[in-house]
Amino acid sequence: MAVRDELGRAKSRSTKFRVQNTSSMGWRSTSKHWWLWMQVVVVLVVLASEFGVHGQDLGTWEILLANAGIASMHAAVTNYGTVVLLDRTNIGASQIALPNGTCRDSNDLVLPHDCTAHSVLFDPSTNTVRPLTILSDTWCSSGQFMPDGTLMQTGGDFEGIRKVRTFVPCPATGNCDWVESTTQQLQQPRWYATNQLLPDGRQIIIGGRAVFNIEYIPPSANGPLYFDFLNATNDGQNDNLYPFVHLLPDGNLYIFANRDSIVYNYVTNTVVKTFPRIPGEPRNYPSAGSSVMLPLLASNQFSVVEVLICGGAQYGAFLEPWTRKPCSITCERIVVTDPNPIWVEEQMPIRRCMGDMILLPNTDVLIINGASIGSQGWGFADDPVLNPVRYMPYGSPDARFTTLTPSTIPRMYHSTANLLPDGRVMCAGSNSHQFYTFTGDYPTELRIDAFSPPYLSASVAPIKPTISVYPLQVTYGTPFTVTVSTPSALTTVIELNLMSAPFNTHSYAQGQRLVNLNVGGSVQVAAASVYQITATAPPTPQIAPPGYYMMFAVNQRVPSVAVWIRVTS
Numbered sequence: 001m002a003v004r005d006e007l008g009r010a011k012s013r014s015t016k017f018r019v020q021n022t023s024s025m026g027w028r029s030t031s032k033h034w035w036l037w038m039q040v041v042v043v044l045v046v047l048a049s050e051f052g053v054h055g056q057d058l059g060t061w062e063i064l065l066a067n068a069g070i071a072s073m074h075a076a077v078t079n080y081g082t083v084v085l086l087d088r089t090n091i092g093a094s095q096i097a098l099p100n101g102t103c104r105d106s107n108d109l110v111l112p113h114d115c116t117a118h119s120v121l122f123d124p125s126t127n128t129v130r131p132l133t134i135l136s137d138t139w140c141s142s143g144q145f146m147p148d149g150t151l152m153q154t155g156g157d158f159e160g161i162r163k164v165r166t167f168v169p170c171p172a173t174g175n176c177d178w179v180e181s182t183t184q185q186l187q188q189p190r191w192y193a194t195n196q197l198l199p200d201g202r203q204i205i206i207g208g209r210a211v212f213n214i215e216y217i218p219p220s221a222n223g224p225l226y227f228d229f230l231n232a233t234n235d236g237q238n239d240n241l242y243p244f245v246h247l248l249p250d251g252n253l254y255i256f257a258n259r260d261s262i263v264y265n266y267v268t269n270t271v272v273k274t275f276p277r278i279p280g281e282p283r284n285y286p287s288a289g290s291s292v293m294l295p296l297l298a299s300n301q302f303s304v305v306e307v308l309i310c311g312g313a314q315y316g317a318f319l320e321p322w323t324r325k326p327c328s329i330t331c332e333r334i335v336v337t338d339p340n341p342i343w344v345e346e347q348m349p350i351r352r353c354m355g356d357m358i359l360l361p362n363t364d365v366l367i368i369n370g371a372s373i374g375s376q377g378w379g380f381a382d383d384p385v386l387n388p389v390r391y392m393p394y395g396s397p398d399a400r401f402t403t404l405t406p407s408t409i410p411r412m413y414h415s416t417a418n419l420l421p422d423g424r425v426m427c428a429g430s431n432s433h434q435f436y437t438f439t440g441d442y443p444t445e446l447r448i449d450a451f452s453p454p455y456l457s458a459s460v461a462p463i464k465p466t467i468s469v470y471p472l473q474v475t476y477g478t479p480f481t482v483t484v485s486t487p488s489a490l491t492t493v494i495e496l497n498l499m500s501a502p503f504n505t506h507s508y509a510q511g512q513r514l515v516n517l518n519v520g521g522s523v524q525v526a527a528a529s530v531y532q533i534t535a536t537a538p539p540t541p542q543i544a545p546p547g548y549y550m551m552f553a554v555n556q557r558v559p560s561v562a563v564w565i566r567v568t569s
């Protein structure tokens with residue numbers, strides 16, 4: 001009942017917003033079917049009171065900070081658990097001053113003398129932000145962590161379009177800040193590119209608007225390298241931007257742009273596999289779908305790779321936004337490693353574009369944020385989708401989606417979502433306007449909030465594991481032990497999952513992956529429920545490129561708080 005109340009309240013607050021409730025499940029209460037409708041209501045009320053346990057089991061929302069100072073467009077979680085948020089310059093004054101009273105004098109289009117910050121560091125342990133110093137335009141840039149935990153951030157607009165910026169994380173109380181290189185720059189001007197960390201520790205940077213090529217950081221002597229796939233997938237709306245890139249366990253890259261995808265061997269610069277065209281809408285920027293590589297599983301020795309792509313905008317939604325085209329309702333899933341792969345279609349409970357797809361530590365996928373009409377672009381979307389949806393990849397096909405508790409904050413264009421080490425998903429930003437605009441239907445959003453998925457509910461506390469002893473660093477393929485305790489005795493083997501911290505921008509989390517570890521079993525080491533678990537580090541840097549990962553212990557689909565662990569050769 002509490003669930004229905006919560007939905008009802010959210011709906012009455014803002015009837016414009018898309019809140020999934022019982023009346024939008026496809027049933028029509030025509031007089032002919034009133035009796036059927038009544039039966040459905042009775043069943044749903046019973047189900048809600050049975051399983052919608054006091055609003056908890058469908059997740060909860062909390063506002064973390066009323067004003068972050070900037071509207072987050074790009075976000076990444078560092079290995080100190082802090083979150084780097086970025087907006088852009090050429091947007092006017094933000095609502096937070098640059099550190100130490102500094103100002104920036106430049107050719108900024110809006111504010112040549114700007115004393116405000118366009119990046120902040122959020123600390124989830126205190127729910128506070130600290131301004132960071134970034135002086136060039138990061139609009140539509142890209143990024144990725146390097147193996148030593150440094151956030152590398154590239155490109156943007158105007159004077160930032162060839163910039164290489166680094167942020168070396170520090171403890172939350174520290175003073176670490178951005179460094180914008182004055183000596184190194186990109187080989188090509190880039191915005192809307194995708195970065196991916198490679199097994200050898202380099203980053204590959206793929207594409208961008210009107211740049212159908214690839215380059216590396218550190219740069220390769222023969223770059224940039226022309227990449228015909230990007231030319232071939234370009235169309236009248238440039239639907240090949242922010243390509244979806246997944247590093248495969250064989251070391252090749254799965255790359256998806258517009259509606260096509262390939263496996264690319266970057267070592268030999270050859271396309272080694274071509275997939276059938278995806279059904280339905282274009283899925284990349286500006287058509288606003290999202291993608292994850294499903295968890296790499298120890299149970300199949302990381303030999304099966306599946307890619308999931310959900311949502312998108314109809315072709316033309318970007319060129320003719322006044323047509324208000326409904327967003328995609330489909331997810332498409334493909335087994336990349338199959339000899340003859342095909343797309344398998346599933347229907348989401350709610351249409352969505354600009355959704356963020358976030359891997360959860362228990363191997364579920366959360367689809368969060370976005371809209372159900374339009375596409376990416378300033379003012380091009382409407383009907384924000386407030387309900388996150390959970391997709392359980394290994395559930396029975398007719399029961400994989402669950403519609404979860406709605407937020408109260410629309411998060412559409414230029415918003416972010418990131419998994420925090422405690423298992424919450426932090427959401428920030430949303431700016432449907434070119435500049436900071438606090439009027440109209442969708443004012444620029446400065447609030448930060450977080451969604452606690454059902455696995456954080458108090459009802460699962462008796463089985464929630466806690467990691468107490470663990471190594472700070474592990475070497476490929478070598479065994480290590482972890483001590484885990486649970487409030488009640490274990491009934492199944494605890495799993496260990498490593499999760500990268502991706503760079504999230506424009507509805508796609510660059511470099512996101514979950515690597516499930518081989519676990520040898522648990523040995524009880526104390527009278528209480530304390531267990532020592534023997535695990536094997538990921539076998540190769542192709543399966544888990546070197547760097548910092550959040551390691552979660554998972555007991556019956558309930559994750560611990562993560563610890564940071566460095567994977568290295």
Ligand SMILES: *[C@@H]1O[C@H](CO)[C@@H](O)[C@H](O)[C@H]1NC(C)=O
Pocket residue numbers: 099100102133175177
């Ligand atoms: C601001 O001042 C602190 C303390 O003196 C210093 O550590 C930090 O580097 C300064 N930051 C900038 C951006 O000048």
Ligand SMILES: *[C@@H]1O[C@H](CO)[C@@H](O)[C@H](O)[C@H]1NC(C)=O
Pocket residue numbers: 228231232
């Ligand atoms: C890009 O594709 C177009 C056709 O769509 C073709 O005419 C052109 O030659 C291609 N560019 C390059 C550099 O191959």
